Amino acid sequence: TLYKFSLEVAKGMWEFSGVPPAVNSDEHLQAIRHAMFGTILPRVRIPELYLLNVHAIVDEFQRLARNRVPPLPTSNPPDYSQLKLVPDPQFRRLHATVDLELALRLFNVYRSDCFDEDTRLRRCTEEFKRKLEELNEAVNHKIQGHLVAAVENCIAGMRYFRVQGDGPRIPEVTAKDPLVPRYFTDADESLSEDVMYSSNACYVMAHNGWVMNADPLANFASPESNIYLRRELIAWGDSVKLRYGEKPEDCPFLWQHMQAYVDQMAQTFDGIRLDNCHSTPLVVAEYLLDSARRVRPNLFVAAELFTNSDQTDNIFVNRLGITSLIREAMSAWDSHELGRLVYRYGGVPVGAFLPRPDRPLAGGVAHALFLDLTHDNPCPLDKRSVFDSLP
Structure with a gap:
């Protein structure tokens, strides 16, 4: 849908709504936000992929309830919160469902205010229908919140790529450079x-x-x-x-293909670098590294790993046997942060005028290759200045 919208913008079909092919101002972004909320999202009806068909499920409930004897009343009030909406695995429109057996136990009950079976069944069905509408409304509210976040994330991305001075300032919307x-x-x-x-x-x-x-x-x-x-x-x-699954049997070709590739790298090089290690499933990385170490037992493993947590870093380091993590000096936003990174990843301090006779016991951190610059960093001229080298 967003790609179709981009193609329409590229053809000038939204200029009358304030969205020209050259999106380069906050006014254009505001017009895009209005178009997405007012036209694009209502057109595709995304919440329907998560909702249930109230009438169809009520009819099925009524059919089943006619052939069931209601349970005897108990002193414990029914817990209606047990009934949950179950999403359709294929996300077909209005194909979510509920546990009808549970629904029958909760709603197909004896009612002292009803004097015939038809009235009792109608009251039970009406109460069940209200519960379904309540479930639908809760899910719809949740999905609408996700869609609001989606629109704002789209706008934030467009602002960086097309409006902000520190972005690439893409000139026009095209099939090659869509809005998002x-x-x-x-x-x-x-x-x-x-x-x-x-x-x-x-x-x-x-x-x-x-x-x-x-x-x-x-x-x-x-x-x-x-x-x-x-x-x-x-x-x-x-x-x-890539969809690996949890074990080689889930996708034999993919696991075998990647194993052959990793083994070839281990035969050719003394060490390997795990790019975006945090994006690779741990079970997959373990399987492939075990295979690589059978080829080269002393394999050096460096990993690009960003988890924002030392505890999570240690999970990857310990399970994968990572030799060194890659750390970047360019990620420091000021001199204090750079000093912290140097102290943390620079190893044991040396060169003190008065060395201490003892060495304080301190917790260790995973070994790091502390680099001035990597291929993922911005140009030093954009982030640093000559004054950074002054005390």
Whole structure:
């Protein structure tokens, strides 16, 4: 949908709404925000992918209840909060459901205020229907919150890439440079929703990327994750996320292919670098590194790892046997932070005029390769100045 919107903007179809092909001001971003909330999102009806068909489920409940004898009343009030909306695994529109057996136990009950079966059944059904509408409303409210976050994340990305002075200032919206990066690529370049439910759905590939402040131990592409829905992924347009599963039997070809590649690297080099180690499932990295060490037992393993937590770093270091983590001096935002990084990763201090006769016992940190600059950093001329070298 967002890609279609980008193509329409590129053709000038939204100029009358204040969105020209050359998006370069906050006024244009405000017009895009208005278009997304007012036209684009209502057109695709995303909440329907998470909601249930109240009438269909009520009819099924009524059919089952007619053939069930209601349980005898008890002194314990029913706990209606047990009933939960269950999302459809294929995310078909209005195909979520509930546990009807549980629903029958909770709502198909004896009612002292009803004097015939039809009245009792009608009252039970009405109460069940109200509960379904309540569940739908709660899920709809939650999804709307995700969509608001998605729009704001889109606007933030557009502001950086097209408006801010420190961004690349992309001049115009084109098929190659859409308003926002694509999160999914279809081998057939189909823009139809129908492909989601067809046999070609297996060829729709999710782009890989980086999520700020995310849990590196969690899979952000799992069905339970809302990272893609909220547009929180900083996507890499030239790579897709590989679906390894939990064990080699889940995808034999992929595990064998990557194992052969890693073994070849271990035969050729004394050490390897794990790029974006935090984005690789631990079970996969363990399997591949075990294979590499069978080829070269003393393999040197350096890893680019950003978890924002020493405890989480240690999980990766200990489970994968990482020799050195890659740390960057350019990540320091001032001289104090640079000094902290040098002290933390620079090793044991040397050269004191009056060396101490004893050495205080201190907790260790994972060994680091502390680099002045890496390929991921901005140009030193953009971030540093000549004054940085002065005391």
